Amino acid sequence: MTGYSSKTDVATANGKQNGSGNQTGENGTKPTEFTPQGNHASSENNIQCSLTSDEFRAVNLMRQDMYPYEVIQEIADFIVKGSGIRPKIGIICGSGLGSLADIIQNPKVFDYEKIPNFPVSTVEGHAGRLVVGTLEGANVMAMQGRFHFYEGYPLAKCSMPVRVMKLCGVEYLFATNAAGGINPKYAVGDIMLMHDHVNMLGFAGNSPLQGPNDPRFGPRFPALVNSYNKDLINKAIEISKTMGIESSVHVGVYSCLGGPTYETIAELKALRMMGVDAVGMSTVHEVITARHCDMKVFAFSLITNKCATEYSDKKDDEASHDEVMAVAKNRQKTCCELVSRLVAEIQKTA
Numbered sequence: 284m285t286g287y288s289s290k291t292d293v294a295t296a297n298g299k300q301n302g303s304g305n306q307t308g309e310n311g312t313k314p315t316e317f318t319p320q321g322n323h324a325s326s327e328n329n330i331q332c333s334l335t336s337d338e339f340r341a342v343n344l345m346r347q348d349m350y351p352y353e354v355i356q357e358i359a360d361f362i363v364k365g366s367g368i369r370p371k372i373g374i375i376c377g378s379g380l381g382s383l384a385d386i387i388q389n390p391k392v393f394d395y396e397k398i399p400n401f402p403v404s405t406v407e408g409h410a411g412r413l414v415v416g417t418l419e420g421a422n423v424m425a426m427q428g429r430f431h432f433y434e435g436y437p438l439a440k441c442s443m444p445v446r447v448m449k450l451c452g453v454e455y456l457f458a459t460n461a462a463g464g465i466n467p468k469y470a471v472g473d474i475m476l477m478h479d480h481v482n483m484l485g486f487a488g489n490s491p492l493q494g495p496n497d498p499r500f501g502p503r504f505p506a507l508v509n510s511y512n513k514d515l516i517n518k519a520i521e522i523s524k525t526m527g528i529e530s531s532v533h534v535g536v537y538s539c540l541g542g543p544t545y546e547t548i549a550e551l552k553a554l555r556m557m558g559v560d561a562v563g564m565s566t567v568h569e570v571i572t573a574r575h576c577d578m579k580v581f582a583f584s585l586i587t588n589k590c591a592t593e594y595s596d597k598k599d600d601e602a603s604h605d606e607v608m609a610v611a612k613n614r615q616k617t618c619c620e621l622v623s624r625l626v627a628e629i630q631k632t633a
């Protein structure tokens with residue numbers, strides 16, 4: 284993050300803004316909405332669009348990815364005022380891991396539909412609620428439901444809530460996910476602490492930071508080495524020892540693909556050759572957005588299924604969301620304990 288300091292360049296959580304220029308928000312504070320006249324037909328190239336105006340507007344709102352600084356600030360203000368809490372730690376619950384938000388004390392719950400300009404969750408296992416409260420004495424906010432690229436949301440929209448967290452005051456992002464284990468040493472139910480990622484969507488030219496850069500969030504060209512905070516990884520390893528689960532906790536590399544299909548054998552072989560240990564459909568763009576605005580990141584994958592890397596006829600080799608959810612449900616207690624204890628560690632040293 285050379286040449287960039289959250290203290291001087293990014294608006295602070297108490298609303299002060301020190302940065303210059305809002306390259307995305309010049310036309311107003313609300314996201315741009317495209318309003319068509321009605322059904323569209325082009326006789327010139329014989330293309331027909333059979334969406335009604337309302338459908339067109341709904342699709343457009345879903346795809347809309349310009350969230351000017353002021354809009355993010357409005358959402359953050361809504362949450363901070365509504366909860367009376369300025370959270371320090373932000374948690375994103377992976378598929379089936381919504382219980383990470385259920386352990387929050389004195390929760391103030393915001394349904395996504397009720398938060399202005401917020402997207403809605405469309406995936407089973409992602410409730411679509413923001414929970415703000417305390418955990419181990421620390422102020423926290425948790426997304427019980429994240430947004431995925433395959434839902435139709437652009438990456439910037441998928442990770443927009445991370446910027447909301449930042450402007451709420453969050454310094455630490457805990458991102459969790461359900462993932463397929465590619466590393467043959469990983470078993471179903473294991474936990475992989477992420478120490479790096481391979482950004483496959485980035486390879487394909489997609490980034491949550493695409494488009495004009497607002498320097499109040501961060502620099503145009505952020506560095507991503509050391510994205511995953513080593514201190515937090517080490518603390519989590521120590522915690523896993525005290526929990527007696529160290530043999531099922533690994534440190535590895537995650538890769539996010541676009542989904543919603545699970546991977547082919549050839550893709551899984553390729554990922555393994557690239558050094559990927561676990562594969563999923565999220566987290567990477569959230570981490571990029573968090574590092575861009577200088578948040579400390581801790582992330583882990585719950586291995587919900589073993590990925591087949593050899594051809595066979597076995598039905599067992601096929602991943603399924605039901606299996607993902609079932610394993611996550613089974614392991615949620617352990618994941619909650621890991622998260623709580625790490626939050627307690629952060630709180631101890633604060």
Ligand SMILES: O=P(O)(O)O[C@@H]1C[C@H](O)[C@@H](CO)O1
Nearest residue numbers: 377378460461564565604607
């Ligand atoms: O939100 P996460 O990454 O935990 O969810 C994973 C990826 C897909 O959304 C889903 C597939 O089962 O689980």
